[in-house]
Amino acid sequence: MSGPEAGxxxxxxxxxxxxxxxxxxRQVRDIDGVWLDEALVLWxxxxxxxxxxxxxxxxxxxxxxxxxxxxRALETCGLRRAEAGEFTRRAFLNGRIDLLEAEALGDMLxxxxxxxxAVLASTAQGxxxxxxxxxxxxxxxxxxxxxxxxxxxxxxxEGTAPPSQWRDSIRAAxxxxxxWLAVPSADRLREGLRIVLAGPPNSGKSSLFNAIxxxxxxxxxxxxxxxxxxxxxxxxxxGVPFLLVDTAGLRLEGAxxxxxxxxxxxxxxxxxxxxxLWLGAExxxxxxxxxxxxxxxxxxxxxxxxxxxxVSSETGEGLPELLARMAQVGRERxxxxxxxxxxxxxxxxxxxxHAAMGLSANEPDLLLAGESLRQAxxxxxxxxxxxxxxxxxxxxxxxxxxxx
Ligand code: GDP
Numbered sequence: 341m342s343g344p345e346a347g348x349x350x351x352x353x354x355x356x357x358x359x360x361x362x363x364x365x366r367q368v369r370d371i372d373g374v375w376l377d378e379a380l381v382l383w384x385x386x387x388x389x390x391x392x393x394x395x396x397x398x399x400x401x402x403x404x405x406x407x408x409x410x411x412r413a414l415e416t417c418g419l420r421r422a423e424a425g426e427f428t429r430r431a432f433l434n435g436r437i438d439l440l441e442a443e444a445l446g447d448m449l450x451x452x453x454x455x456x457x458a459v460l461a462s463t464a465q466g467x468x469x470x471x472x473x474x475x476x477x478x479x480x481x482x483x484x485x486x487x488x489x490x491x492x493x494x495x496x497x498e499g500t501a502p503p504s505q506w507r508d509s510i511r512a513a514x515x516x517x518x519x520w521l522a523v524p525s526a527d528r529l530r531e532g533l534r535i536v537l538a539g540p541p542n543s544g545k546s547s548l549f550n551a552i553x554x555x556x557x558x559x560x561x562x563x564x565x566x567x568x569x570x571x572x573x574x575x576x577x578x579g580v581p582f583l584l585v586d587t588a589g590l591r592l593e594g595a596x597x598x599x600x601x602x603x604x605x606x607x608x609x610x611x612x613x614x615x616x617l618w619l620g621a622e623x624x625x626x627x628x629x630x631x632x633x634x635x636x637x638x639x640x641x642x643x644x645x646x647x648x649x650x651v652s653s654e655t656g657e658g659l660p661e662l663l664a665r666m667a668q669v670g671r672e673r674x675x676x677x678x679x680x681x682x683x684x685x686x687x688x689x690x691x692x693x694h695a696a697m698g699l700s701a702n703e704p705d706l707l708l709a710g711e712s713l714r715q716a717x718x719x720x721x722x723x724x725x726x727x728x729x730x731x732x733x734x735x736x737x738x739x740x741x742x743x744x
Contacts, residue, residue: 341395341396341397341398341414341419342389342390342391342393342394342395342422342427342430343393343394344393344394345417345418345419346393346394346395346396346419347383347385347394347396348417349396349414349417349418349419350381350383350396350398352371352417353368353369353370353371353376353398353410353413353414353417354366354367354368354369354379354381354398355367355369357383358381358382358383359383360383360384360385361382361383361384362382363380363381363382364380364381364382365378365379365380365381366378366379366380366381368381368398368400368410368413369413370409370412370413370416371413371416371417376400376406376409376410376413377400377401377406377409377410379398379399379400379401380398380399381396381397381398381399382396382397382399383395383396384396386434387434387436390427390431390436391427391430391431391434391436392430392431392433392434392435392436393430393434398410421742422742422743423737423742424737424738424739424740424741424742424744425446425736425737425738425739425740425741425744426737427743427744428442428445428446428737428740428744429442429733429737432725432733437466438466438469438724438725438726439723439724439725439728439736440463440468440469440472440686440723440724440725441463441464441465441466441468441469442725442736442737443463443526443683443685443686443736444460444463444464444468444526445460445464446736446737446739446740446744447460447526447529447530447683448460448461448464449740449741449744450530450739452559452574452576452581453559453576453579453580453581454579455529455579455580455581455670455671455674455677456529456530456581458677459526459529459674459675459676459677459679459681460526460529460681462677462678462680463526463680463681467680468680468682469724471516471680472720472723472724473724474513475513475516475517475693475720476717476720476721476724478509478510478512478513479510479513479697479713479716479717479720480717481506481509482506482507482509482510482700482713483710483713483714483717485503485504485505485506486506486706486709486710486713487710489504489706490706490707490710493706507700507701507702510697510700510701510713511697511701513697514694514697514698514701517690517693517694517697518694520680520682520690521687521690521691521694523675523679523680523681523682524673524674524675524681525675525681525682525683525684525687526675526681526682526683526686527683527684528674528675528681529581529674529675529681530581531581531583532559532574532575532581532582532583533580533581533582533583533614533615533669533670533673533674534582534583534585534612534613534614534615535582535583535584535585535613535614535615535616535617535666536585536587536609536610536612536613536615536616536617537549537584537585537586537587537616537617537619538587538606538609538610538616538617538618538619538620538625538626538629539618539619539620539625539634540620543619543620543634544619544634544635544653545586545587545619546586547634547653547654548617548619548632548634548651548653549571549573549584549586550653551651551653551656551659552575552584552659552662552663553573553575553584555577555656555659555660555663556575556576556577556582556584556663557575557576557577558573558574558575558576559574559575559576559581571585571586571587572584572585572586577663577666577667577670578663578664578667578670578671579667580666580667580670580671580674581670581674582666582670585609585613587605587606587609587610610626613626614669614673615628615629615630615666615669615673616628616629616630617629617630617632617662618630618631618632619632619633619634621642622642622644622645622648630649630665630669631644631645631647631648631649632644632648632649632650632651632662633648633649633650633651634651634652634653635652635653635654636650636651636652636657636658637652637654637655637657649661649662649665685732686723689719689720689722689723690719690723692715692716692719693716693719693720693723696712696713696715696716696719697712697713697716699712700712700713700716
Protein backbone atom coordinates (compact mmCIF):
# COMPACT_ATOMS: atom_id res chain seq x y z
CA MET A 341 0.00 0.00 0.00
CA SER A 342 1.30 3.43 -0.85
CA GLY A 343 -0.05 6.91 -0.23
CA PRO A 344 -1.44 9.09 2.55
CA GLU A 345 -4.09 6.52 3.59
CA ALA A 346 -1.68 3.58 3.86
CA GLY A 347 -1.00 4.16 7.56
CA UNK A 348 -4.69 4.56 8.47
CA UNK A 349 -5.62 1.40 6.63
CA UNK A 350 -2.84 -0.62 8.27
CA UNK A 351 -3.82 0.67 11.72
CA UNK A 352 -7.49 -0.14 11.17
CA UNK A 353 -6.73 -3.73 10.13
CA UNK A 354 -4.01 -4.48 12.65
CA UNK A 355 -4.83 -2.32 15.68
CA UNK A 356 -1.81 -0.04 15.92
CA UNK A 357 0.84 1.24 13.59
CA UNK A 358 4.05 -0.72 14.12
CA UNK A 359 7.32 1.16 14.52
CA UNK A 360 8.71 2.12 11.11
CA UNK A 361 11.14 -0.22 9.33
CA UNK A 362 10.67 -3.08 11.80
CA UNK A 363 8.88 -6.30 10.99
CA UNK A 364 6.04 -6.89 13.50
CA UNK A 365 3.58 -9.75 13.98
CA ARG A 366 -0.05 -8.59 13.97
CA GLN A 367 -3.53 -10.08 14.00
CA VAL A 368 -5.34 -8.86 10.87
CA ARG A 369 -9.07 -8.15 11.28
CA ASP A 370 -11.62 -6.60 8.95
CA ILE A 371 -13.35 -3.39 10.04
CA ASP A 372 -16.10 -5.40 11.81
CA GLY A 373 -13.41 -7.05 13.91
CA VAL A 374 -13.61 -10.43 12.19
CA TRP A 375 -10.25 -12.20 12.40
CA LEU A 376 -8.68 -12.81 8.97
CA ASP A 377 -5.07 -13.88 9.49
CA GLU A 378 -1.91 -13.51 11.55
CA ALA A 379 0.64 -11.64 9.47
CA LEU A 380 3.99 -9.90 9.41
CA VAL A 381 3.53 -6.20 8.76
CA LEU A 382 5.91 -3.45 7.73
CA TRP A 383 5.50 0.30 7.91
CA UNK A 384 7.63 2.88 6.09
CA UNK A 385 7.08 6.60 6.42
CA UNK A 386 7.64 8.77 3.37
CA UNK A 387 9.79 10.10 1.84
CA UNK A 388 12.23 7.33 2.81
CA UNK A 389 10.25 4.55 1.18
CA UNK A 390 10.20 2.75 -2.16
CA UNK A 391 7.61 5.12 -3.64
CA UNK A 392 8.59 8.16 -1.61
CA UNK A 393 5.12 8.07 0.03
CA UNK A 394 3.95 6.38 3.24
CA UNK A 395 4.06 2.66 2.50
CA UNK A 396 2.69 -0.37 4.32
CA UNK A 397 3.05 -4.09 3.65
CA UNK A 398 1.06 -7.02 4.97
CA UNK A 399 2.86 -10.34 4.55
CA UNK A 400 -0.10 -12.66 5.04
CA UNK A 401 -0.56 -16.34 4.38
CA UNK A 402 -0.71 -17.00 0.67
CA UNK A 403 -4.13 -18.57 0.22
CA UNK A 404 -6.25 -17.00 -2.48
CA UNK A 405 -9.26 -16.50 -0.16
CA UNK A 406 -7.11 -15.03 2.65
CA UNK A 407 -5.62 -12.50 0.25
CA UNK A 408 -9.03 -11.67 -1.22
CA UNK A 409 -10.50 -11.12 2.27
CA UNK A 410 -7.65 -8.76 3.21
CA UNK A 411 -8.04 -6.91 -0.09
CA ARG A 412 -11.77 -6.49 0.59
CA ALA A 413 -11.02 -5.14 4.06
CA LEU A 414 -8.56 -2.65 2.55
CA GLU A 415 -11.16 -1.57 0.01
CA THR A 416 -13.60 -0.80 2.83
CA CYS A 417 -10.88 1.52 4.16
CA GLY A 418 -11.07 3.41 0.86
CA LEU A 419 -8.05 1.87 -0.87
CA ARG A 420 -8.06 0.72 -4.48
CA ARG A 421 -5.90 -1.75 -6.38
CA ALA A 422 -2.72 -0.32 -7.88
CA GLU A 423 -2.45 -0.12 -11.64
CA ALA A 424 0.31 -1.93 -13.51
CA GLY A 425 3.62 -0.26 -12.71
CA GLU A 426 1.98 2.30 -10.42
CA PHE A 427 4.39 1.82 -7.52
CA THR A 428 7.37 2.38 -9.82
CA ARG A 429 5.62 5.30 -11.48
CA ARG A 430 5.10 6.97 -8.10
CA ALA A 431 8.73 6.29 -7.21
CA PHE A 432 9.66 8.10 -10.43
CA LEU A 433 7.24 11.01 -9.89
CA ASN A 434 8.53 11.44 -6.33
CA GLY A 435 12.15 11.51 -7.53
CA ARG A 436 13.19 8.19 -5.95
CA ILE A 437 14.37 6.86 -9.33
CA ASP A 438 14.82 8.45 -12.74
CA LEU A 439 13.40 7.29 -16.04
CA LEU A 440 16.55 5.45 -17.08
CA GLU A 441 16.43 3.37 -13.91
CA ALA A 442 12.66 2.83 -14.24
CA GLU A 443 13.01 1.55 -17.80
CA ALA A 444 15.86 -0.80 -16.89
CA LEU A 445 13.91 -2.01 -13.85
CA GLY A 446 10.90 -2.79 -16.05
CA ASP A 447 13.07 -4.79 -18.43
CA MET A 448 14.88 -6.51 -15.58
CA LEU A 449 11.62 -7.61 -13.97
CA UNK A 450 10.66 -9.40 -17.17
CA UNK A 451 14.16 -10.75 -17.85
CA UNK A 452 14.20 -14.48 -18.48
CA UNK A 453 17.85 -15.07 -19.23
CA UNK A 454 21.05 -14.48 -17.32
CA UNK A 455 22.46 -12.15 -19.98
CA UNK A 456 19.36 -9.92 -19.84
CA UNK A 457 19.49 -9.80 -16.05
CA ALA A 458 23.23 -9.13 -15.88
CA VAL A 459 23.20 -6.30 -18.44
CA LEU A 460 20.12 -4.54 -17.04
CA ALA A 461 21.15 -4.82 -13.40
CA SER A 462 23.79 -2.10 -13.54
CA THR A 463 21.43 0.35 -15.28
CA ALA A 464 18.63 -0.44 -12.81
CA GLN A 465 21.08 0.29 -9.98
CA GLY A 466 21.64 3.79 -11.34
CA UNK A 467 25.17 3.48 -12.78
CA UNK A 468 24.02 4.68 -16.20
CA UNK A 469 21.98 7.53 -14.70
CA UNK A 470 25.02 8.88 -12.89
CA UNK A 471 26.95 8.97 -16.15
CA UNK A 472 24.10 10.78 -17.95
CA UNK A 473 23.91 13.27 -15.07
CA UNK A 474 27.66 13.90 -15.47
CA UNK A 475 27.24 14.62 -19.18
CA UNK A 476 24.46 17.01 -18.28
CA UNK A 477 26.81 18.80 -15.86
CA UNK A 478 29.46 19.00 -18.58
CA UNK A 479 26.93 20.62 -20.91
CA UNK A 480 25.81 23.06 -18.20
CA UNK A 481 29.40 24.14 -17.50
CA UNK A 482 30.03 24.54 -21.22
CA UNK A 483 26.91 26.71 -21.51
CA UNK A 484 28.16 28.85 -18.65
CA UNK A 485 31.56 29.20 -20.35
CA UNK A 486 29.88 30.22 -23.60
CA UNK A 487 27.79 32.84 -21.77
CA UNK A 488 30.91 34.21 -20.18
CA UNK A 489 32.69 34.38 -23.53
CA UNK A 490 29.70 36.17 -25.05
CA UNK A 491 29.71 38.75 -22.23
CA UNK A 492 33.41 39.27 -22.73
CA UNK A 493 32.92 39.84 -26.46
CA UNK A 494 30.05 42.28 -25.77
CA UNK A 495 32.08 44.36 -23.41
CA UNK A 496 34.90 44.49 -25.91
CA UNK A 497 37.45 44.41 -23.10
CA GLU A 498 41.16 44.39 -23.31
CA GLY A 499 42.98 41.31 -22.03
CA THR A 500 42.80 37.60 -22.66
CA ALA A 501 39.57 35.96 -23.80
CA PRO A 502 38.01 33.39 -21.42
CA PRO A 503 39.34 29.87 -22.00
CA SER A 504 37.60 27.56 -24.42
CA GLN A 505 38.42 24.21 -22.77
CA TRP A 506 34.69 23.60 -22.73
CA ARG A 507 35.05 22.41 -26.30
CA ASP A 508 37.42 19.64 -25.18
CA SER A 509 35.08 18.56 -22.36
CA ILE A 510 32.19 18.39 -24.79
CA ARG A 511 34.26 16.37 -27.26
CA ALA A 512 35.27 13.94 -24.50
CA ALA A 513 31.67 13.46 -23.33
CA UNK A 514 30.60 13.07 -26.94
CA UNK A 515 33.14 10.26 -27.34
CA UNK A 516 31.64 8.45 -24.36
CA UNK A 517 28.14 8.83 -25.78
CA UNK A 518 29.42 7.44 -29.09
CA UNK A 519 30.60 4.34 -27.22
CA TRP A 520 27.13 3.86 -25.70
CA LEU A 521 25.54 4.24 -29.13
CA ALA A 522 27.79 1.46 -30.45
CA VAL A 523 26.31 -1.05 -27.97
CA PRO A 524 23.34 -3.07 -29.29
CA SER A 525 20.05 -1.80 -27.89
CA ALA A 526 18.13 -2.99 -24.84
CA ASP A 527 15.20 -3.81 -27.13
CA ARG A 528 17.38 -6.29 -28.97
CA LEU A 529 18.32 -7.81 -25.64
CA ARG A 530 14.70 -7.98 -24.55
CA GLU A 531 13.45 -9.57 -27.75
CA GLY A 532 16.40 -11.91 -28.26
CA LEU A 533 18.65 -12.38 -31.28
CA ARG A 534 16.56 -13.38 -34.32
CA ILE A 535 17.74 -16.68 -35.72
CA VAL A 536 16.00 -17.69 -38.96
CA LEU A 537 16.03 -21.22 -40.37
CA ALA A 538 16.03 -21.08 -44.15
CA GLY A 539 16.43 -23.41 -47.09
CA PRO A 540 14.37 -25.06 -49.83
CA PRO A 541 11.37 -27.27 -49.02
CA ASN A 542 12.29 -30.57 -47.35
CA SER A 543 15.77 -29.43 -46.37
CA GLY A 544 14.90 -30.24 -42.75
CA LYS A 545 14.02 -26.78 -41.35
CA SER A 546 10.98 -27.79 -39.29
CA SER A 547 12.74 -30.84 -37.93
CA LEU A 548 15.76 -28.77 -36.90
CA PHE A 549 13.47 -26.08 -35.44
CA ASN A 550 11.88 -28.68 -33.18
CA ALA A 551 15.20 -30.32 -32.34
CA ILE A 552 16.66 -26.95 -31.25
CA UNK A 553 13.54 -26.23 -29.17
CA UNK A 554 13.99 -29.57 -27.42
CA UNK A 555 17.63 -28.80 -26.61
CA UNK A 556 17.25 -25.17 -25.57
CA UNK A 557 15.50 -23.78 -22.52
CA UNK A 558 12.07 -22.45 -23.43
CA UNK A 559 11.39 -18.89 -22.40
CA UNK A 560 7.95 -19.01 -20.88
CA UNK A 561 6.50 -15.56 -20.88
CA UNK A 562 6.19 -13.88 -24.25
CA UNK A 563 7.10 -10.22 -23.98
CA UNK A 564 4.09 -7.93 -23.88
CA UNK A 565 3.62 -5.84 -26.98
CA UNK A 566 5.39 -8.11 -29.44
CA UNK A 567 3.35 -10.28 -31.74
CA UNK A 568 4.41 -13.87 -32.08
CA UNK A 569 2.99 -16.42 -34.44
CA UNK A 570 3.34 -20.16 -34.40
CA UNK A 571 6.65 -20.20 -36.19
CA UNK A 572 8.46 -18.00 -33.67
CA UNK A 573 9.72 -19.33 -30.36
CA UNK A 574 11.67 -17.43 -27.71
CA UNK A 575 14.44 -19.64 -26.30
CA UNK A 576 17.55 -19.35 -24.16
CA UNK A 577 20.85 -21.04 -24.96
CA UNK A 578 23.63 -20.72 -22.41
CA GLY A 579 21.84 -17.79 -20.77
CA VAL A 580 21.53 -15.89 -24.07
CA PRO A 581 18.05 -14.96 -25.39
CA PHE A 582 17.04 -15.88 -28.96
CA LEU A 583 13.95 -15.75 -31.08
CA LEU A 584 13.98 -18.81 -33.30
CA VAL A 585 12.05 -18.40 -36.56
CA ASP A 586 11.04 -21.27 -38.86
CA THR A 587 10.31 -20.07 -42.40
CA ALA A 588 8.91 -23.51 -43.31
CA GLY A 589 5.72 -22.61 -41.43
CA LEU A 590 5.15 -19.79 -43.89
CA ARG A 591 4.83 -22.12 -46.85
CA LEU A 592 1.50 -23.87 -47.21
CA GLU A 593 1.31 -26.55 -49.89
CA GLY A 594 -1.45 -26.43 -52.51
CA ALA A 595 -2.74 -22.91 -52.58
CA UNK A 596 -0.61 -20.89 -54.94
CA UNK A 597 -1.70 -17.54 -53.57
CA UNK A 598 -0.85 -18.55 -50.01
CA UNK A 599 2.44 -19.97 -51.23
CA UNK A 600 3.34 -16.62 -52.76
CA UNK A 601 2.50 -14.75 -49.57
CA UNK A 602 4.51 -17.33 -47.66
CA UNK A 603 7.56 -16.79 -49.84
CA UNK A 604 7.29 -13.02 -49.53
CA UNK A 605 7.11 -13.33 -45.77
CA UNK A 606 10.03 -15.72 -45.71
CA UNK A 607 12.06 -13.12 -47.60
CA UNK A 608 11.00 -10.47 -45.12
CA UNK A 609 12.08 -12.76 -42.29
CA UNK A 610 15.48 -13.25 -43.89
CA UNK A 611 15.92 -9.49 -44.14
CA UNK A 612 15.13 -9.06 -40.42
CA UNK A 613 17.33 -11.95 -39.27
CA UNK A 614 20.36 -11.41 -37.06
CA UNK A 615 21.63 -14.82 -38.14
CA UNK A 616 20.38 -17.19 -40.84
CA LEU A 617 20.93 -20.92 -40.50
CA TRP A 618 21.12 -22.03 -44.15
CA LEU A 619 20.11 -25.61 -44.84
CA GLY A 620 20.15 -25.41 -48.65
CA ALA A 621 22.98 -25.96 -51.10
CA GLU A 622 26.31 -24.59 -49.92
CA UNK A 623 26.83 -20.96 -50.96
CA UNK A 624 23.25 -20.54 -52.20
CA UNK A 625 22.00 -18.89 -49.01
CA UNK A 626 21.95 -15.21 -48.06
CA UNK A 627 25.29 -13.49 -47.39
CA UNK A 628 26.60 -14.04 -43.87
CA UNK A 629 24.44 -17.12 -43.31
CA UNK A 630 25.74 -19.96 -41.18
CA UNK A 631 26.06 -23.07 -43.38
CA UNK A 632 24.31 -26.07 -41.87
CA UNK A 633 24.40 -29.51 -43.47
CA UNK A 634 21.26 -31.33 -42.29
CA UNK A 635 20.29 -35.00 -42.05
CA UNK A 636 23.88 -36.18 -41.68
CA UNK A 637 22.61 -39.52 -40.36
CA UNK A 638 21.66 -40.30 -43.97
CA UNK A 639 24.74 -41.55 -45.86
CA UNK A 640 23.85 -39.80 -49.12
CA UNK A 641 22.86 -36.44 -47.59
CA UNK A 642 25.15 -33.72 -49.04
CA UNK A 643 28.06 -32.61 -46.81
CA UNK A 644 29.43 -29.06 -46.64
CA UNK A 645 32.92 -27.59 -46.36
CA UNK A 646 34.97 -26.38 -43.43
CA UNK A 647 33.18 -23.94 -41.11
CA UNK A 648 29.81 -25.57 -41.76
CA UNK A 649 27.94 -27.37 -39.00
CA UNK A 650 26.79 -30.92 -39.67
CA VAL A 651 23.64 -31.89 -37.81
CA SER A 652 21.02 -34.57 -37.63
CA SER A 653 17.66 -33.72 -36.13
CA GLU A 654 16.97 -37.44 -36.06
CA THR A 655 19.96 -38.56 -33.93
CA GLY A 656 20.90 -35.23 -32.33
CA GLU A 657 24.39 -35.42 -33.82
CA GLY A 658 26.01 -31.98 -34.12
CA LEU A 659 23.27 -30.19 -32.18
CA PRO A 660 25.45 -29.30 -29.15
CA GLU A 661 28.00 -27.73 -31.53
CA LEU A 662 25.25 -25.79 -33.33
CA LEU A 663 23.85 -24.49 -30.05
CA ALA A 664 27.32 -23.53 -28.83
CA ARG A 665 27.90 -21.59 -32.06
CA MET A 666 24.55 -19.80 -31.68
CA ALA A 667 25.35 -18.86 -28.07
CA GLN A 668 28.74 -17.54 -29.18
CA VAL A 669 27.17 -15.38 -31.91
CA GLY A 670 24.59 -14.18 -29.39
CA ARG A 671 27.25 -13.14 -26.89
CA GLU A 672 29.09 -11.25 -29.63
CA ARG A 673 26.05 -9.42 -31.00
CA UNK A 674 24.06 -8.64 -27.86
CA UNK A 675 25.10 -6.18 -25.14
CA UNK A 676 27.63 -7.58 -22.69
CA UNK A 677 27.50 -7.41 -18.89
CA UNK A 678 29.07 -4.12 -17.84
CA UNK A 679 27.86 -2.35 -21.00
CA UNK A 680 24.89 -0.01 -20.91
CA UNK A 681 22.13 -1.11 -23.25
CA UNK A 682 19.80 1.76 -24.05
CA UNK A 683 16.22 1.51 -25.27
CA UNK A 684 15.00 2.82 -28.62
CA UNK A 685 13.66 5.95 -26.93
CA UNK A 686 16.92 6.62 -25.13
CA UNK A 687 18.94 5.92 -28.27
CA UNK A 688 17.05 8.65 -30.16
CA UNK A 689 17.80 11.11 -27.37
CA UNK A 690 21.45 10.09 -27.22
CA UNK A 691 21.67 10.49 -31.00
CA UNK A 692 20.31 14.03 -30.63
CA UNK A 693 22.76 14.76 -27.81
CA HIS A 694 25.67 13.36 -29.80
CA ALA A 695 24.77 15.46 -32.85
CA ALA A 696 24.17 18.65 -30.85
CA MET A 697 27.45 18.22 -28.96
CA GLY A 698 29.29 17.75 -32.27
CA LEU A 699 27.80 20.96 -33.64
CA SER A 700 28.55 22.99 -30.53
CA ALA A 701 32.15 21.80 -30.20
CA ASN A 702 33.01 22.86 -33.76
CA GLU A 703 30.84 25.97 -34.06
CA PRO A 704 32.89 29.19 -34.09
CA ASP A 705 29.78 31.37 -33.62
CA LEU A 706 29.23 31.33 -29.86
CA LEU A 707 25.51 32.12 -30.10
CA LEU A 708 24.96 29.07 -32.31
CA ALA A 709 27.22 26.93 -30.13
CA GLY A 710 25.17 27.95 -27.09
CA GLU A 711 21.96 26.96 -28.86
CA SER A 712 23.35 23.49 -29.69
CA LEU A 713 24.37 23.05 -26.06
CA ARG A 714 20.84 23.92 -25.00
CA GLN A 715 19.51 21.20 -27.31
CA ALA A 716 21.97 18.68 -25.89
CA UNK A 717 20.87 19.49 -22.35
CA UNK A 718 17.22 19.15 -23.32
CA UNK A 719 17.81 15.67 -24.76
CA UNK A 720 19.70 14.56 -21.64
CA UNK A 721 16.90 15.93 -19.46
CA UNK A 722 14.39 13.91 -21.47
CA UNK A 723 16.53 10.83 -21.03
CA UNK A 724 16.46 11.11 -17.24
CA UNK A 725 12.77 12.02 -17.31
CA UNK A 726 13.21 15.58 -16.09
CA UNK A 727 10.80 16.39 -18.91
CA UNK A 728 8.34 13.60 -19.63
CA UNK A 729 4.83 13.44 -21.09
CA UNK A 730 1.88 11.52 -19.60
CA UNK A 731 1.57 9.41 -22.78
CA UNK A 732 5.16 8.36 -22.55
CA UNK A 733 4.82 7.44 -18.89
CA UNK A 734 1.60 5.48 -19.60
CA UNK A 735 3.38 3.49 -22.30
CA UNK A 736 6.41 2.82 -20.12
CA UNK A 737 4.71 1.85 -16.88
CA UNK A 738 1.91 -0.05 -18.65
CA UNK A 739 4.53 -2.70 -19.44
CA UNK A 740 5.04 -3.46 -15.77
CA UNK A 741 2.93 -6.00 -13.95
CA UNK A 742 0.45 -5.25 -11.18
CA UNK A 743 2.15 -4.69 -7.85
CA UNK A 744 5.43 -3.41 -9.32
P1 GDP B 1 11.38 -28.49 -44.25
O1 GDP B 1 10.42 -28.56 -45.36
O2 GDP B 1 12.64 -27.81 -44.68
O3 GDP B 1 10.82 -27.92 -43.00
O4 GDP B 1 11.86 -30.00 -43.91
P2 GDP B 1 11.30 -31.00 -42.82
O5 GDP B 1 11.86 -30.71 -41.50
O6 GDP B 1 9.82 -31.11 -42.94
O7 GDP B 1 12.01 -32.36 -43.30
C1 GDP B 1 11.74 -32.96 -44.53
C2 GDP B 1 11.82 -34.48 -44.37
O8 GDP B 1 13.12 -34.87 -43.97
C3 GDP B 1 10.86 -35.02 -43.32
O9 GDP B 1 10.33 -36.22 -43.78
C4 GDP B 1 11.75 -35.25 -42.12
O10 GDP B 1 11.29 -36.31 -41.29
C5 GDP B 1 13.07 -35.61 -42.76
N1 GDP B 1 14.20 -35.20 -41.91
C6 GDP B 1 14.43 -33.98 -41.40
N2 GDP B 1 15.56 -33.96 -40.70
C7 GDP B 1 16.07 -35.20 -40.73
C8 GDP B 1 17.25 -35.82 -40.18
O11 GDP B 1 18.06 -35.19 -39.50
N3 GDP B 1 17.46 -37.13 -40.46
C9 GDP B 1 16.58 -37.85 -41.21
N4 GDP B 1 16.86 -39.13 -41.42
N5 GDP B 1 15.48 -37.31 -41.74
C10 GDP B 1 15.21 -36.01 -41.51
